[in-house]
Amino acid sequence: MAKEKIIYTCEECGYKTPKWIGKCPNCGEWDTFKEEEEKKINKNFSLADIEKTVSSFSDIKIEENFRYKTSVKEIDRLLGGGLVQGEVVLITGNPGIGKSTLLLQMASEYCEYGDILYVSGEESLTQIKSRGKRLGIENSNLYLMSEVIVEKILEYVNYRKPKIIIIDSIQTISSENSMSISGSPSQIRESTLKIVEIAKKTGVCFFIVGHITKDGKVAGPKLLEHMVDAVFNFEGEEGLFYRILRSSKNRFGSTNELAVFSMGEEGLKEIKNSSEFFISERNEKNIGSMIVPVLEGTKVFLLEIQALLTEGSNIGIPKRIIQGFDRNRIQILMAIGEKRIGLNIGTKDVFVNIPGGISIKDPAADLGALISLLSVYRNVEISQKIAAVGELGLRGEIRKVFFIDKRLRELEKLGFKGVYVPEANRKEIEKRDYKLKIIYLKNIEEFLERM
16 A cells, blocks of 8 residues: 655755755755655566566667658757657746747647647647647647646557657646645656656657746756756847757757757747857957857857956956856956966956857857957957957967867858967868968967067
8 A cells, every 4th residue: 555754855856855954965955855745655576577678689679860850950950860769858948938839830840750749738729729820830640738647648648659749848747646746846757757768668759848947947856857868958038039949968969059040920940050140240340359160069150259348446346247258267368368468457347248148168269258358458450350269278378179170161151261270270270271361379479469
């Protein structure tokens, strides 16, 4: 007989304890324990039951290189070439950013492979139909279900065998095996475990929508992100017409891939030439502006780094307002500039911005960021047809960067005339022909001499 007892579960990592405590001993977070009722069901497994789950490696049959694909190339690229059978994908994002719209459009694309099921625990069928009509979706094999019990959803899967199922959202789904309320860590964990289990057994693909908290984390236990095969984060600023889909985990493709979409009345559309989109509004020459080719996953984006310096206040600490770039990295670059080339801006207010709302994590943007600061400090204009790529060491040396060919080809495509590159990449670059003027630099002092 099932026994019930009260336990406390950490919302961040799923750690359980029989009594409430303030700080989780597993993940170190404070005030994350929630009271739940847990059922314990004693089961005895026979050796015959266990042997049914074991197969010889040589006996397992797979469809080589088969993936579900769409006409949206950016989606397929993020998925590593398409959706793998039995894959479970978690899509997160702020409320109202367009997750449901994106998934409804994707569902329509996948209908060519067979039946697709869209399950909503938040909207009625008429609301989903209204959105689909606005998007121009009229697929007869796209089925809608308004349900919150995971066992009922999985029973339908066994009955109709759809190719792909969309769950919107996992926070509204609950399992009859758990006594806690919908959205609690145990309910999310239990429901997701059942979904992953059925996906691996049947080969049915699942897209799961996950809400995020005010600090940008996925609502529910951290275990949720570990259970699924891929995690995509849907990003975008309120008032902007574009959206960014970023992969933070992908078992069947590259991580940190990024795709850009525009939001319109007819839904989301991919922006194929994203580099041109982010650097379109520029003059021929600017002060404090530099173009850098940064790598996001396997794709190169051309982004603009803008810098501004103002006289700091006589009282208090100078301002450091950094958007889209690592604040600590800017502090390091300022220290390098001060030590190696006399960039004395320690008492000034420093502002650094990456237009478009994208954050740069690629260390190859170091050189471009320091050049932008130096341009403002010396009031020297920079041609917007010249880019810079290179990582800076603490001694002022410009270090070798990876995937230099992809970066230079992207600059060529956008009509750039020249680029500053590390001397350490010379051998690799000279093996190929480029329409760019290549300017090699060993250290930041060499750039100052050329400037």
